[in-house]
Amino acid sequence: MNPEAPTRDYLPLEERRERLLDAALSVVAESGVAALSLRRVAERADVAHRVVTYAFGSKTALVEAVLHRASQRALDAVWAGDLPLDDFAESVRLSLHGLARDLRRHESEYRVVSELTASARAHPQLRAAAQSEIAASTRAIAESIERWSRMTGRALTTPTPVVAAALRASVDGLVEWWLSSHDERVLDDVVEVLASAFIGREADHERPHTAEEQGR
The missing domain is CATH 1.10.357 (Tetracycline Repressor; domain 2)
Known part of the structure; x- marks a missing residue:
């Protein structure tokens, strides 16, 4: 096992959703409503796009x-x-x-x-x-x-x-x-x-x- 490999942050779904919602507000605050998308939220939260899709769907x-x-x-x-x-x-x-x-x-x-x-x-x-x-x-x-x-x-x-x-x-x-x-x-x-x-x-x-x- 490589000790330098990053560990994944496994969070309960509700806690992960809360973090993603915080990220969504940050996107709107910084770049406006037009910039809000699942991909931008994923980038802001530093997670894979599929994580946001799984949490919200659309x-x-x-x-x-x-x-x-x-x-x-x-x-x-x-x-x-x-x-x-x-x-x-x-x-x-x-x-x-x-x-x-x-x-x-x-x-x-x-x-x-x-x-x-x-x-x-x-x-x-x-x-x-x-x-x-x-x-x-x-x-x-x-x-x-x-x-x-x-x-x-x-x-x-x-x-x-x-x-x-x-x-x-x-x-x-x-x-x-x-x-x-x-x-x-x-x-x-x-x-x-x-x-x-x-x-x-x-x-x-x-x-x-x-x-x-x-x-x-």
Whole structure:
């Protein structure tokens, strides 16, 4: 056995996929969306082209995976788990402020993902990837709202799918506005205005009576 021969880096598929997704973002950040391809990702990650093909199969699947991961990371930053408060609008307000903090921290990644998303929406072969991402993230928001409802025993007067879509629209609008304007002076105020749209969406809620109150 030749001791000088390089050892192969055998990684679990999910870990390898994560590294390839990082490489895809690096390609877009350095050379633009037009440069993104399975071959360029392979070169960037220093792996054989067949490795990227095996992991994703096509450029469409690669783009979809990049967008889904970025969306999940943003949701994790915004929601930070389940909505914590009985007051739904206050929960949304805190969550959108969480997004603002994440935007400040990771602006470059948001910018790359925004560029990739815009390109995918405009490209007939990649449009399905962008649509898949927004549908998945809206479902995830709806599931978070439903968990909040079960935990608090409260309900919204507006159907959950509509509220989830409005929240996703608020997130998208805030991200795109920030990336375009970079107006730090009013970012937090903009969040407050967006959050105010969710005030008064809860149905009337009566506190359950205690045993003592019921006996009166």
